[in-house]
Amino acid sequence: MAELIDGKLVAARLREEIRRKSESLKASGRAPGLAVILVGEDPASQVYVKNKEKACAEVGFYSEKYLLPESTSEEELTSLIKKLNADGNIDGILVQSPVPKHIDYSKIVDTIDPSKDVDAFSPVNVGKIMLGTYSLAPCTPAGIIELIKSTGTDISGKNCVVIGRSNIVGKPMAMLLMHENGTVTVCHSKTKDLKAITSNADILVSSVGKAGFLTADMVKPGAVVIDVGMNRDANGKLTGDAVFDEVSRVASFITPVPGGVGPMTITMLLKNTLTARKLHSR
Numbered sequence: 588m589a590e591l592i593d594g595k596l597v598a599a600r601l602r603e604e605i606r607r608k609s610e611s612l613k614a615s616g617r618a619p620g621l622a623v624i625l626v627g628e629d630p631a632s633q634v635y636v637k638n639k640e641k642a643c644a645e646v647g648f649y650s651e652k653y654l655l656p657e658s659t660s661e662e663e664l665t666s667l668i669k670k671l672n673a674d675g676n677i678d679g680i681l682v683q684s685p686v687p688k689h690i691d692y693s694k695i696v697d698t699i700d701p702s703k704d705v706d707a708f709s710p711v712n713v714g715k716i717m718l719g720t721y722s723l724a725p726c727t728p729a730g731i732i733e734l735i736k737s738t739g740t741d742i743s744g745k746n747c748v749v750i751g752r753s754n755i756v757g758k759p760m761a762m763l764l765m766h767e768n769g770t771v772t773v774c775h776s777k778t779k780d781l782k783a784i785t786s787n788a789d790i791l792v793s794s795v796g797k798a799g800f801l802t803a804d805m806v807k808p809g810a811v812v813i814d815v816g817m818n819r820d821a822n823g824k825l826t827g828d829a830v831f832d833e834v835s836r837v838a839s840f841i842t843p844v845p846g847g848v849g850p851m852t853i854t855m856l857l858k859n860t861l862t863a864r865k866l867h868s869r
């Protein structure tokens with residue numbers, strides 16, 4: 588039976604470390620500062636923004652929240668970002684996605700000063716991730732690396748399979764695993780004989796977004812399984828990609844949903860804001 592990878596526990600330990608570092612930065616001048624911008628009234632985004640504000644308060648960060656109406660123009664949003672780029676109290680800027688359709692999200696991300704792009708979504712930071720010269724790591728994949736390491740697994744030389752090739756999870760996940768010297772295969776909807784590939788994985792990351800997708804016959808006995816999926820079942824219950832009961836009988840470690848990858852994502856955002864604060868003190 589697989590051991591559970593407790594994302595809440597790993598996140599809590601990291602947040603305590605971040606809180607201590609933030610306290611000492613504050614004592615010697617200024618706490619890290621994060622600005623979160625939400626355009627429109629998407630209820631899920633409102634919850635995410637509130638959680639980010641709460642997380643900042645818990646680790647002693649300075650934070651600013653901008654709740655802008657749906658009618659906000661691209662120019663108005665761009666000019667707010669430029670103002671925050673120049674603000675010495677702000678180290679990280681995050682524009683909650685999705686943005687309304689009349690706003691070009693990639694243009695907005697490109698306006699954020701790369702040293703304040705704590706989501707690490709801008710072309711400059713994506714390029715640095717590719718080159719392995721990054722300071723700001725993409726939050727969900729970076730959190731997953733922490734979770735894998737928390738099991739005591741050495742990624743070096745392991746067969747790592749990532750299912751999914753999105754810009755926010757699959758692709759950066761593959762790059763980070765490669766930087767850890769994993770041998771990485773990326774699968775997607777056009778992959779032929781997926782099972783033959785996944786059943787050879789020592790570390791298997793599923794980021795498909797389909798409940799019941801990952802079954803036990805796709806998993807190598809003893810594999811570390813990371814379930815990134817966040818899906819709702821017929822009863823509205825949050826569930827991952829894996830058929831948890833059967834996959835956990837085959838894997839050595841597995842992340843639950845909820846309580847696995849999710850708690851790490853905001854934690855890595857805090858970590859990036861702390862890193863950005865250090866970049867700005869040079």
Ligand code: NAP
Pocket residue numbers: 727750751752753754755756757774775776777778781794795796797815816817818848849852
């Ligand atoms: P996405 O952009 O929809 O990407 C899904 C990927 O799965 C695509 O690359 C797609 O392939 C692939 N795929 C779909 N059907 C497949 C199949 N039958 N066989 C193999 N691959 C298949 O989703 P995402 O943004 O990466 O997110 C994935 C999941 O993770 C979602 O449930 C999301 O909610 C969750 N998530 C969780 C967190 C967290 O903090 N816990 C953060 C981010 C995302 P193609 O490219 O060929 O279409």
